[in-house]
Amino acid sequence: MIHEDDLALMVDLYELAMAQAYWAENMTDTATFSLFFRQLPKNRNFMLACGQQRIVELIETLRFTPQQIEQLKHLNRFQPRFLEWLENFRFSGSIRTVDEGTPVFPQEPLLEIEAPIAEAQVLESLVMNYVHLETVLASKAVRAKLAAGDRPVVDFGMRRMHGLDSAHRGVRAYRLAGLSGTSNVQAGLDFGMNVSGTMAHSFVQAYPDEMEAFKVYARLYPGTTLLVDTYDTRRAVARIVEWLKSDPEAQIGGIRLDSGDLAAEAFDCREILDEAGFTDIKIMASGGLDEYRIASLRERDAPIDGFGVGTAIGAACDAPALELAYKLTEYAGEPKMKNSSGKTSFPGAKQVFRQYDAHGTSCGDVIAGVNEDFGGTPLLKPVMTNGRILPGAIGSLDKQAEHAWREILAMPELQRTIAEAPDYPVSISDYLQQLQADTLAKVSVG
Amino acid sequence: MIHEDDLALMVDLYELAMAQAYWAENMTDTATFSLFFRQLPKNRNFMLACGQQRIVELIETLRFTPQQIEQLKHLNRFQPRFLEWLENFRFSGSIRTVDEGTPVFPQEPLLEIEAPIAEAQVLESLVMNYVHLETVLASKAVRAKLAAGDRPVVDFGMRRMHGLDSAHRGVRAYRLAGLSGTSNVQAGLDFGMNVSGTMAHSFVQAYPDEMEAFKVYARLYPGTTLLVDTYDTRRAVARIVEWLKSDPEAQIGGIRLDSGDLAAEAFDCREILDEAGFTDIKIMASGGLDEYRIASLRERDAPIDGFGVGTAIGAACDAPALELAYKLTEYAGEPKMKNSSGKTSFPGAKQVFRQYDAHGTSCGDVIAGVNEDFGGTPLLKPVMTNGRILPGAIGSLDKQAEHAWREILAMPELQRTIAEAPDYPVSISDYLQQLQADTLAKVSVG
Numbered sequence: 001m002i003h004e005d006d007l008a009l010m011v012d013l014y015e016l017a018m019a020q021a022y023w024a025e026n027m028t029d030t031a032t033f034s035l036f037f038r039q040l041p042k043n044r045n046f047m048l049a050c051g052q053q054r055i056v057e058l059i060e061t062l063r064f065t066p067q068q069i070e071q072l073k074h075l076n077r078f079q080p081r082f083l084e085w086l087e088n089f090r091f092s093g094s095i096r097t098v099d100e101g102t103p104v105f106p107q108e109p110l111l112e113i114e115a116p117i118a119e120a121q122v123l124e125s126l127v128m129n130y131v132h133l134e135t136v137l138a139s140k141a142v143r144a145k146l147a148a149g150d151r152p153v154v155d156f157g158m159r160r161m162h163g164l165d166s167a168h169r170g171v172r173a174y175r176l177a178g179l180s181g182t183s184n185v186q187a188g189l190d191f192g193m194n195v196s197g198t199m200a201h202s203f204v205q206a207y208p209d210e211m212e213a214f215k216v217y218a219r220l221y222p223g224t225t226l227l228v229d230t231y232d233t234r235r236a237v238a239r240i241v242e243w244l245k246s247d248p249e250a251q252i253g254g255i256r257l258d259s260g261d262l263a264a265e266a267f268d269c270r271e272i273l274d275e276a277g278f279t280d281i282k283i284m285a286s287g288g289l290d291e292y293r294i295a296s297l298r299e300r301d302a303p304i305d306g307f308g309v310g311t312a313i314g315a316a317c318d319a320p321a322l323e324l325a326y327k328l329t330e331y332a333g334e335p336k337m338k339n340s341s342g343k344t345s346f347p348g349a350k351q352v353f354r355q356y357d358a359h360g361t362s363c364g365d366v367i368a369g370v371n372e373d374f375g376g377t378p379l380l381k382p383v384m385t386n387g388r389i390l391p392g393a394i395g396s397l398d399k400q401a402e403h404a405w406r407e408i409l410a411m412p413e414l415q416r417t418i419a420e421a422p423d424y425p426v427s428i429s430d431y432l433q434q435l436q437a438d439t440l441a442k443v444s445v446g
Numbered sequence: 447m448i449h450e451d452d453l454a455l456m457v458d459l460y461e462l463a464m465a466q467a468y469w470a471e472n473m474t475d476t477a478t479f480s481l482f483f484r485q486l487p488k489n490r491n492f493m494l495a496c497g498q499q500r501i502v503e504l505i506e507t508l509r510f511t512p513q514q515i516e517q518l519k520h521l522n523r524f525q526p527r528f529l530e531w532l533e534n535f536r537f538s539g540s541i542r543t544v545d546e547g548t549p550v551f552p553q554e555p556l557l558e559i560e561a562p563i564a565e566a567q568v569l570e571s572l573v574m575n576y577v578h579l580e581t582v583l584a585s586k587a588v589r590a591k592l593a594a595g596d597r598p599v600v601d602f603g604m605r606r607m608h609g610l611d612s613a614h615r616g617v618r619a620y621r622l623a624g625l626s627g628t629s630n631v632q633a634g635l636d637f638g639m640n641v642s643g644t645m646a647h648s649f650v651q652a653y654p655d656e657m658e659a660f661k662v663y664a665r666l667y668p669g670t671t672l673l674v675d676t677y678d679t680r681r682a683v684a685r686i687v688e689w690l691k692s693d694p695e696a697q698i699g700g701i702r703l704d705s706g707d708l709a710a711e712a713f714d715c716r717e718i719l720d721e722a723g724f725t726d727i728k729i730m731a732s733g734g735l736d737e738y739r740i741a742s743l744r745e746r747d748a749p750i751d752g753f754g755v756g757t758a759i760g761a762a763c764d765a766p767a768l769e770l771a772y773k774l775t776e777y778a779g780e781p782k783m784k785n786s787s788g789k790t791s792f793p794g795a796k797q798v799f800r801q802y803d804a805h806g807t808s809c810g811d812v813i814a815g816v817n818e819d820f821g822g823t824p825l826l827k828p829v830m831t832n833g834r835i836l837p838g839a840i841g842s843l844d845k846q847a848e849h850a851w852r853e854i855l856a857m858p859e860l861q862r863t864i865a866e867a868p869d870y871p872v873s874i875s876d877y878l879q880q881l882q883a884d885t886l887a888k889v890s891v892g
Binding site: 002003004007010011013014015016020033071072074075077117124128129132136137156159160161162163165166167168169170183184186187189195196197198199200201202203204205206216217231232259311314315316317320321322323324327331337338339343443 | 757
């Protein structure tokens with residue numbers, strides 16, 4: 001398994017091969033690389049940019065260790081003097097990023113790197129892996145939260161997330177996406193999320209009678225949530241009510257439904273609880289939930305007080321990958337772009353200006369050259385210069401989470417629903433369009 | 447980021463809460479937990495079981511460190527004496543698994559754990575996370591290989607895999623699935639996969655004329671593969687041919703196509719190369735490939751010699767999650783199962799017998815009680831007893847990869863295609879069916 005203090009070989013081989021070629025040719029001019037996507041996945045009205053901070057921190061300290069240099073020798077591809085270059089590698093460039101938790105749209109750079117070309121090239125695989133993971137997970141989880149409205153959504157996904165790194169950093173992304181808690185102990189502790197959890201069916205089954213399991217748990221964890229669907233949900237809740245009435249010391253905070261028609265079960269359970277006067281016992285639902293099921297439960301006014309969501313957000317099941325690209329847009333002062341079929345992009349270093357109307361609603365973005373000015377809020381901000389993180393450039397997770405929800409709520413209302421929304425208006429500045437046409441003309445004649 | 451020598455808190459909170467309850471109640475009887483799935487995802491004719499070895503190795507050494515115990519205190523849920531129990535935790539149970547690289551079907555245990563109930567419960571989240579990841583990725587990658595037939599498939603997925611753990615361990619899963627190489631340097635070195643890579647569009651773009659880029663690369667890496675689709679594929683290949691004819695020292699091994707109509711481009715490029723006598727220069731294809739596109743290219747007889755596959759296998763895009771379950775099936779000698787709607791399972795410790803016909807083709811499985819015998823090959827084998835891995839229980843990756851392809855090729859032909867196949871025949875022994883009925887009757891009266 002990979003450690004973050006030792007990850008320089010988590011890299012696609014061609015990055016190192018290209019770096020060696022640049023080194024061998026003494027090509028040390030400055031390149032600009034831009035991280036963006038060309039279209040939104042199906043079922044996404046925006047992507048929530050996430051993961052830029054961690055990768056910037058890692059870039060600052062990225063080193064090839066002597067052990068790694070030894071390992072590279074086995075590939076028989078690298079010259080001893082290039083391996084020395086790698087061993088002395090210290091990123092010396094500049095990075096601008098949009099703040100984490102910012103909604104972003106096609107063609108908008110999430111991050112731009114400006115550095116000697118070999119240095120910027122070497123970072124490609126890691127930058128993409130980091131930003132892709134957190135952006136994909138945050139962008140799915142935020143939809144569960146948008147569907148749940150004021151009801152809390154808790155992450156239950158660890159078991160089916162793709163490996164431990166995803167299960168860990170994913171929780172950070174969930175925090176920015178507005179989730180209220182996680183079942184994952186380590187990630188909750190590390191990222192300041194409320195850690196929560198109730199019981200599994202196995203606990204109920206281990207006892208000859210489920211009431212025994214409930215009583216043991218309630219005694220040990222006063223105010224706990226009991227899982228009531230192992231055998232017969234309504235019968236379990238009726239028996240819990242009897243017990244609570246007969247034992248004034250018994251105290252539970254909620255019940256959890258994990259299967260069946262969750263709305264119907266919730267209505268029935270609510271009725272059983274309310275009739276006995278237990279109006280403060282909450283009902284939590286889980287079991288194959290995603291944003292659509294949550295929305296449907298809310299439309300039916302199901303009396304559910306909170307949602308546990310696992311697999312759907314854990315693997316971002318309906319859009320587990322984003323066609324994120326890391327493209328050279330400028331080298332040695334020359335704008336660059338490729339001309340491969342169906343893959344439009346724009347050359348040059350860029351800025352994105354988000355415009356707001358009088359009510360503070362964001363009403364459109366302009367993607368422009370880095371030296372243009374269109375008013376509104378420029379989204380890309382310097383976070384690193386000369387290889388060093390700028391003081392104050394990296395905010396606390398609390399601040400980032402606040403920023404995320406402020407920006408999400410500032411979007412037009414349709415963008416903030418889980419239904420398919422009209423495209424958010426993004427325009428390309430005249431300058432960039434002209435630069436694209438000029439560059440295209442140049443590369444076409446080759 | 448999580449280190450494998452320090453991952454005990456990568457656990458859902460409820461596992462620890464239940465463990466404390468068992469501890470508090472002095473419930474130390476033996477439990478059997480079974481890891482299985484209830485149905486195949488769409489587009490899968492089998493799942494390739496993978497990941498059992500690593501988790502068994504981790505279970506042997508799993509410890510809660512003093513630092514972790516300190517962290518747990520902050521949750522205000524655990525009694526000091528239970529935290530001592532955790533600090534002294536050493537897994538003492540037994541584990542049986544199917545060999546890695548074995549095709550498995552619904553209801554068949556991939557792994558069974560028998561241990562004092564608290565110990566077995568604590569492992570749930572980790573066991574699921576490990577086996578889920580590798581099984582999901584191997585089961586997708588094997589389809590790309592089945593579609594490619596005798597042409598090599600190389601992993602290009604790192605950038606869009608879910609985090610570094612997935613990008614690393616995924617490559618191990620790919621090796622079992624029959625892939626020929628990976629672009630991921632660290633994972634290739636660690637898991638003995640050929641590490642390969644060519645060049646990115648950025649390299650071509652960094653030069654005023656793409657021929658310059660090609661010449662630099664071929665000089666530095668004789669026999670390299672050139673990426674020819676940055677501007678105009680046919681023109682690039684025609685110019686490469688001119689250059690090769692004019693420079694007897696120039697030597698390339700292949701070209702790579704990464705966009706457009708790959709079959710049409712491959713036919714044209716092959717023709718240009720062959721007419722000039724460069725019949726040994728290979729054509730590699732990449733760019734949004736999955737098993738269906740590979741199959742379609744093969745059907746059109748496109749002259750493509752190898753496939754680079756990234757995102758589709760990296761995130762297992764069409765089935766990124768498997769509804770893997772870790773269920774209590776026996777406690778203190780009593781068979782256990784739950785009765786939640788739509789979630790069938792079978793109680794008791796199990797064995798799976800794979801039957802083969804006279805030609806060595808597997809023709810059906812029987813899921814039976816652990817003490818039954820149906821002939822054929824029993825798939826679940828002991829790998830750990832009393833908390834220790836059995837000598838010889840863990841094979842080399844080479845052996846596992848061989849085993850995988852022997853077992854894949856032993857399946858009925860339809861199972862080995864990417865088209866939807868009829869269900870592979872899996873039957874449940876009379877004993878297990880009766881045990882299910884008896885257990886159901888018992889839990890229904892509660």
